[in-house]
Amino acid sequence: MSRPNQSNNNNSRNGNGNGAVGQNNDVYNIVLLIVDIVVLLIKFWLSIAEEIIKVFTSRPQSDVSGQFVLITGAGHGMGKEMALQYAAIGAKVICWDVNEQTNAQTVKDIKQAGGTAYGYVCNVVKREDIIELAGRMRKEHGFISVVVNNAGIMPCHPLLEHTEQETRLMYDINVLAHFWIIQAFLPDMIERNEGSFVALSSCAGLFGLPNLVPYCGTKFAVRGYMAALAEELRQKNPQNNIKLTTIYPYMIDTGLCKNPRYRFPNLFKLIAPQAAAASIIEAQRQGLEEASIPRHYVTVEKLARLIPKKALRLINDFLDTGVDTDKI
Ligand SMILES: NC(=O)c1ccc[n+]([C@@H]2O[C@H](COP(=O)([O-])OP(=O)(O)OC[C@H]3O[C@@H](n4cnc5c(N)ncnc54)[C@H](O)[C@@H]3O)[C@@H](O)[C@H]2O)c1
Structure with missing residues (x-):
């Protein structure tokens, strides 16, 4: 009107x-x-x-069979498990990792199980390499439906012990690489108004944790840019159909988290990477905007924001759960 x-x-x-x-x-x-x-x-x-x-009610899951799914850090941990599980449901998986050997092993495992996979060595720190490789993906495979920004590192010690080099590297891998990869693949998705980006944040992107000051910064950054990008896409096109899913895993048993500490191990035990990968794939296929592993942690975080900091710290001290320095 x-x-x-x-x-x-x-x-x-x-x-x-x-x-x-x-x-x-x-x-x-x-x-x-x-x-x-x-x-x-x-x-x-x-x-x-x-x-x-x-x-x-149970949400419907999109069909990824026959579609290309690109995963960074596919040589180990959750990246590898996601690659295996996406392939098992019929997706053609493109594996990127800086480690040629472990990445090739993932591709081999997928092929041995009867799936389709392609491996590429990529150090996601190198923007030019990402742009060049994205061009190759377009030529060799066409449209990439799902891009999972998974590769990440987690040096774990007090802030004053973090070197400049490791701090910069953490931001390069955990945050900046996501931007270069999104900038490389988003234009094709916008043109077709379809596709999904998945980004691995962490529970360290929901709560501030000792020994993980720079890491928490990177994972809060993932949360922030994904929320901003979702709004940007929605305002640009009210019929936007490109899905963004931010994942907040708790501690997963991949070896990344070297010294986990729990007072109640039965309540806060390490989660198997297979279960975590299944949960991430389900969240992506359901088109969820955010999902924690376990699922209820995002709700806990929202409720925790209502509690005064002093009271929350009492609960934190009682639970005494976190990660100790990796320098011992
Ligand atoms: N494991 C956990 O407890 C946990 C919890 C929350 C969030 N996360 C996040 O989930 C993601 C995956 O974690 P994970 O435990 O499976 O890790 P992981 O260490 O088991 O595997 C990470 C993979 O990324 C690759 N990689 C590292 N640097 C790279 C680079 N520069 N370029 C390309 N590949 C690179 C590694 O070679 C490795 O194959 C990370 O972003 C991590 O921060 C992990």
């Missing part, structure tokens, strides 16, 4: 126009505002009802 011109409105109030027309315009604007508010309230409560229903 077009709204009456504001300057005409002002003119009429200033006595330069017809006073009755000005009053009509004011009434019209108020009616429009009331309609806008009513529509907003209806849509607001409908979307809340929709989300509540989704909690109690």
Whole structure:
């Protein structure tokens, strides 16, 4: 609905126009505002009802069979497990890793199990290499439907013991590489208005943890840029169909987390990488915007924000769970 011109409105109030027309315009604007508010309230409560229903119903999962899924850090840990599991459900998996040997082993394992996989050595720190490799992917494979920004490192010690080199490297791999990869693959997705990006954040992207100050910074950054990109895509195209999924795993048994500490090991035990990979794939296929592993941690984080910091610290001290320095 077009709204009456504001300057005409002002003119009429200033006595330069017809006073009755000005009053009509004011009434019209108020009616429009009331309609806008009513529509907003209806849509607001409908979307809340929709989300509540989704909690109690199983969400459909998109079909990835025959589609290309690119995973960084596919040579080990969750990246490797995701590669195996995506291939097992029929996806053609493209494995990127800086480690040629372990990456080749993942490809071999997939092929031996009857799946389709392609391996490429890529140090995701090198922007030029990513751009060149993305061009090759386009030529050799065509459209890449799912891109999983998984490769990451986690030096773990007090901030004053972090060297400049390892801190910069952590930001290069855990954050900046995601930007270069998204910039390389997003234009094709925008053109087709389809595709998914998955980004590995961490529970260290939900809560601040000792010994992980720079790492937490990288994982909060992942959370921030994914949220911002989702809004950018939505505002650019209200019918946007490109899905962004941010994953917040708790401690996974891949060896990345060298010295985990728990007071209640039965409550906070390490999660198997196979289970974590299955959970990530499910979240991507369901088109979830965010998912923690275990799933309820994102809700715990939202509730924790309502609790005063002092009270929250009492709970943290009681649970006494975290990661000790990797220098012992
Ligand atoms: N393991 C955990 O407890 C845990 C918890 C939360 C989040 N995460 C995140 O999940 C992701 C995967 O973790 P993981 O435990 O499976 O890791 P991992 O150490 O088992 O495997 C990481 C893989 O990334 C590759 N890699 C490292 N640097 C690279 C580079 N510069 N270029 C290309 N590949 C590179 C490694 O060679 C390795 O194959 C990481 O982003 C990590 O921060 C892990």
